[in-house]
Amino acid sequence: MARFSEAFLVLRAADVGITVTWVPLVLVVMSVVYALTAYPAGQLSDRMPRTWLLALGMAMLVLADVVLAMTRGPAMLFLGVAL
Numbered sequence: 040m041a042r043f044s045e046a047f048l049v050l051r052a053a054d055v056g057i058t059v060t061w062v063p064l065v066l067v068v069m070s071v072v073y074a075l076t077a078y079p080a081g082q083l084s085d086r087m088p089r090t091w092l093l094a095l096g097m098a099m100l101v102l103a104d105v106v107l108a109m110t111r112g113p114a115m116l117f118l119g120v121a122l
Contacts, residue, residue: 045069048120051107055116065120072121 052065103122
């Protein structure tokens with residue numbers, strides 16, 4: 040419930056100035072990062088307490104939210120999406 044929806048990310052990309060043609064790249068970046076981190080996160084969950092992993096995930100979410108809130112250009116936007 041705490042994460043942003045894809046629709047918000049697309050609207051934020053348009054707000055930052057990314058043209059409509061490049062807005063789907065936001066979803067591509069999000070999907071690629073998700074695919075690349077899902078397996079390592081699963082392995083990490085086998086090696087550390089679940090509460091620590093949850094805290095790490097929430098910290099990354101807060102960091103992503105801060106980056107997305109403060110973004111003024113495409114590079115910061117994609118960093119926030121990736122986080």
